[in-house]
Amino acid sequence: MWIFDSSIDKKMNSFALLLLRIVVGCFMxxxxxxxxxxxxxxxxxxxxxxIGSSASLWLAVFAELVCSALLIIGFATRIAVVPxxxxxxxAVFIVHSADPFGNxxxxxxYLIIYVLLLITGGGKYSIDGLIGKKNKKRGYY
Structure with missing residues (x-):
């Protein structure tokens, strides 16, 4: 039965990564x-x-606006998730350190999703996937 099948379906995994990137990217x-x-x-x-409130705000805007846009299109996914x-x-360990778990x-x-995307990359249905496909054809790897 397909519900219990744990084999890897690369197309389905790449579709799941696409969905995850778009949804999480749009939310952030x-x-x-x-x-x-x-x-x-x-x-x-x-x-x-x-580092100062101005620098903190600039870095947060870069991460949450620019890097989220890169995440949505799947360009430089592993690099984009680092910020x-x-x-x-x-946010979790400093800003909300004294807050209850629910906060x-x-x-x-978000943190665990970004770790997952750092490990997996953008998947087949991303700009990264297109670049990787071209590089394979050219014999770069």
Whole structure:
């Protein structure tokens, strides 16, 4: 029965990665847009790691806006998730360190998804997948 089949279906796995990248990227993009508005309005932002509130806001906007957009299209996926991973590590383990678990769980879910994408990459249905396919044809790897 297919429900219990644990063999790897590469097309289905790549489709699952596509779906995951798009959904998580779009969700995080909304956070990035809000932070971008804060940046443009000159609003206040926290300084959780001691680099200044302005630098912290710029880095958060870069991660949540730019890197989420790269994640959605699957371009440089493994590189794009690194700033997102760092942002979630700071959010979960520094900003919300004293908060109850329930306030950390969403950040924790993002964190584990970004770890998964760091390991797997963007999958076949991504710009990374297209680049990888061309490089294989050219014999680069």
């Amino acid at each position: 993009l909304t956070h990035g847009v809000a932070k971008y508005k804060t940046l443009m309005d000159g609003g206040e932002f926290a300084d959780p790691i001691g 997102l991973l760092i942002t979630m590590i700071v 950390k769980e969403v950040g924790g879910l």
